[in-house]
Amino acid sequence: MTFLIAVGISVGILAGLWAGVSVTYGLITFVGFLSWASFYAAGGKTKGLKDSLILNFSGVVWGFLIVQMAGIFGPVLGATIGLSVAVVIGAGAMCWQAHLPLLGFIPGAFIGCSAYFATNFDFKGTVIALIAGAVLGYISEQGGIRIHKVFGKK
Structure with a gap:
């Protein structure tokens, strides 16, 4: 068995569990999957977990700030132009922010910001699901490693 098959088994099982648990407890399922993807896009391992958690949260904060700026600029510039200017800045x-090494995974910020917008500005719900998804990404990778050690080609 290749590592890709092993990690696919791990991801599949955990994704099914996440879908059931998130729906049962009112968590935002798709946001968890976005963060899970962010974990793997960031390269996985502990660094991918750290980068996803930090940058996804950063994106939620930027999303919040964009909404606040749009509220300030909108009455002056008109709603559409005010929102556009706020998005340019955000x-x-x-x-x-990627000039700072800790904030270097740009896609993670955009994933967090997009998730915040897609949840109709649910800050708390977005952050909870982003954390869950990143952690599930890490667990799924570790599960894949363990499955591969047991069933992989020797």
Whole structure:
């Protein structure tokens, strides 16, 4: 068995569990999957977990700030232009923060921001699901490693 098969088994089982648990407890299922993808996109392992947690949260904060800025700019510039200016600032900042090594995984910030917008600005629900997804990503990778050790080609 290859590692890809092993991790697929681990991800599949945990994804099914996440779908059931998240629906049962009112968590935002798709946001967990976004963060899970972020974990793997960041390279997995402990670094992928750290980068996903930090940058996904950063994106939620930027999303919140974009909404606040749009509320300030909208009455002056009009709703559409005010929102556009706020997005310009927020999107630019999500890129510029990558000058700091801790904030270097730009896609993670955009995933967090997008998740915040897609949940109709549910800050708490978004953050909880992002944390769950990143942790599930890490657990699924570790599960894949263990499955591969037992059933992999020797």
